[in-house]
Amino acid sequence: MQTGKISRFSKTVLSLGFFFLYAPILILVIFSFNKSELVTVWAGFSFKWYGELFRDPQMLGAAWISLKIAFLAASAAVVLGTMASIVMVRMGNFTGKTAFTSMITAPLVMPEVITGLSLLLLFVAMGQSLGWPGQRGMLTIWIAHVTFCTAFVTVVVTSRLQEMDESIEEAAQDLGAPPWKVFFLVTLPIIAPALMSGWLLAFTLSLDDLVIASFVSGPGSTTLPMAVFSSVRMGISPQINALATLVVLVATIAVFIAWWVAQRSLRVTTKVGD
């Protein structure tokens, strides 16, 4: 595509677009420092809502549960997603590949209420016939999150695998390395940045999920979005603004790190001539 100086059209479009995307977030951040209870009237600067957020045991407990689930779900999703990507890119055709591809692409767009309901009914049916899982809670949320995160990780890792120069793998093979060694010593280091961005994506998706977790959670496993949702339902609360600001801060830092790592490694390992 044509490159060159950004035209006036582009500038206008991008400024308007980014204003639309960022203004609401900026407003949340600003009003998180508001002294007043009213979210829309400025009454002076204060850290009061942050203090209140950190003294709220329910929020803190829910945040801790969410972080644990997100960490474990993202890690498992990276393993499964990487395996799925290798199947997609390197395995050629096999019986059932179309079904496999559909099970990778469909979760990307499946409405969450459907995924949530269907997984809950599966867990209930399994509990009835196998006696497992006996109770719904962190484990069932973890399974649900791994399942939909795997699809997203697969998309990220697949595009990196496709860019990668396959002849490096072939060279290692020709020199007598067994397949597992080729994978761990050659392929894995090259696609590592994609695994990292896949992991981060899965982590945020899991941390963010309200609908699916609501269906498959049980007593004592209230996640952060569930706690936020029930507090927001009661009405608007500046404490949520404080939480939002922290989330924005963490996300920004994480994205910058991921971007920086990806940029650096891209220069090193992309196919010659790309």
Add this chain to the structure above:
Amino acid sequence: MSKLGARSVIGVPYVWLLLFFLVPFIIVFKISFSEMQYAIPPYTDLVGWADEVLTINLNLGNYYYLWDDSLYAKAYLSSVRIAFFATIGALIIGYPMAYAIARADASSRNALLMMVMLPSWTSFLIRIYAWVGILKNNGLINNALMSVGIIDQPIAMLNTEFAVYIGIVYAYLPFMILPIYTNLVKLDNSLLEASADLGCPPWKTFLTVTLPLSKAGIIAGSMLVFIPSVGEFVIPEMLGGAETLMIGKVLWQEFFNNRDWPVASAVAIVMLLLLLVPITFFHRYQSRELEA
């Protein structure tokens, strides 16, 4: 690769997805034919075995109920309508942005793309919640307009369909921009130059060259916005109020408020059937991307 190794690399994700993605749909389908009961589990068995008699009870009542009560048809229709127009809205805002990013010089493209993606890395719920404070009657927009004196009564924006459109466009915009950008950035510049050399005005080049060549990206982006929007729960719940009828909200209420799992399952199955064509569309595009 050794046969065993290859099989387990295929097998592990395959079995996981079969068990936790495909099998659940079969169970939803099954339970949509059962009846609600006050017990654990709260639905009746389809197959019974008593006194050496095998009974199969297929209860079509749930589907008949969806057909009979006009609330459901209305909810499906308005979900599809809202999702459709929100998708158009996202396309109108997203396409020019994707175009502008694809035309920027290579060094700033990645930074611009990151700026598009960054909001979706922060909480979805919180971003929707942000609009509550902006749109409500004593919210930012109304306060600003009233203090300037343009209006003296607040305009009702929260708890309307309008707010739902804003929410969907806002939340899903990055998913529209990304595939269109991926498509536009691959566009061969010489085609545009050829068109210009032959005397075609820029707007005509856009309509006859750029737009048709970015069709795949437009379809993928539109499906990424449209399909999840049809079943959206959070946005209509938080911004739409009681007035806005959407099927994701109906399903949620059937399940959590009425505790009627069979009807909720039937609602889900009909929604899936409605979305089958767009999902197939999306699948065709995405599998080409994955296998290319």
